[in-house]
Amino acid sequence: MRKCAFLSMDSLENFDCYDHLLFNPLADKGWAVEEVSWRDKQVDWNQFEVVVVRSPWDYQKDPEAFFKVLQEIDRSTARLENKLDLIKWNIDKTYLRDLESRGIEIVPSIWEDTFSIEQYPRFFEELSSSEIIIKPTISAGADDTFRIKRKDHKQYTDQLAKLFEQRPFIVQPFMPHIVEEGEFSLFYFGDTYSHTILKTPEQNDFRVQEEHGGRLKKVEPEKELRSLGQEILEQLNPAPLYTRVDFVRTEQDSFALMELELIEPSLYFNMDPESPQRFAEVFHNWVQGSN
Structure with a gap:
């Protein structure tokens, strides 16, 4: 069996993850899959032919450390999917x-590097919206995401100032x-x-x-x-x-x-019963085509 790692996190206990539905279809194609935490410093990435980034849903807490792990995988003999250049581009919402x-x-967007109490009220004007969404440019799972109504915006000022003091963020109108x-x-x-x-x-x-x-x-x-x-x-x-x-x-x-x-x-994969087989087929041909 050829070895493939699904890059994950230490525990998925409080998350809904459906990647296990791929294990049997991939095994039928000759692939043994192992879920590996990106925080595991002992793993030898060279033992895998392919490492697929799948469920590291805590990476936003330390994106620099996460990216260093991806670079380490990319330097190994393992094939990283998706590619490092794509991930580097996609990791920031810019x-x-x-x-x-x-x-x-x-969605109309305002991009800010730091939070300014003085500039904060103008977001509603610029976006012509009485309700806005503010979230970090590097985020996942709706972490640190705020839905703010104009009439209530002052109650969020201190929290936003602290959270985005030195953290870029994006502002968008709430989409009804x-x-x-x-x-x-x-x-x-x-x-x-x-x-x-x-x-x-x-x-x-x-x-x-x-x-x-x-x-x-x-x-x-x-x-x-x-x-x-x-x-x-x-x-x-x-x-x-x-x-x-x-x-x-x-x-x-x-x-x-x-x-x-x-x-x-x-x-x-739980929403389409044919999707696990579809992924396994594409994955196998994808790797075969590169060899």
Whole structure:
């Protein structure tokens, strides 16, 4: 059996992870999979033929240490997926600016390096919104993400000033369709479209992650949504083994890019019974084609 590592974290106890659904389909292709924490300093990466970054959902707490581990893997004989250059670009949400400059519609965004109490009120004016979202440019799982109404903004001032004193962040208008309809996620393995799900937050929340009570439903994407996902996929170089593209519907009935996930997205293999086999097929051919 050929050896593959799924890069994970010390414990997934409080997370919903579906990567185990890949173990049997990959075994049928001759691959033995081992989940390995990125914090394990004793692991010899040379023992694996491929290391797939899958569920290191605490990397945002120490992104520099995480990236050093990825560099170590990249220097080993193991093949890293997705590629280091892609991860380096995707780890900071400023990649959204790059995609916007290439004609991709994103959620309107303000980018700040440090928090200013004096400038804080202007976010509502610039975004023409009575409600905003503030989150770090390096984040995962909705950590340190705030939904703030204009009338309540002063009560967050001290917390934001402390959290973003020396930490870049992004400000966006709250998108009503997140709660009215949900967030669409399209999944690709290589250049193969796999499936789409709609994630909706629980009542009185805006976070769509399962850990925060989000609900999932498999859907058939509209033609425009499929086209947008494909357009973004074709702009990525080097090509990713896996891609998740998150969209929200705008008030103008277009679709705006929320996130492009190339590092550690849940791929929701539980929502499409054929997706584990589909991934295993693409993965095996992907590695074979490079040898």
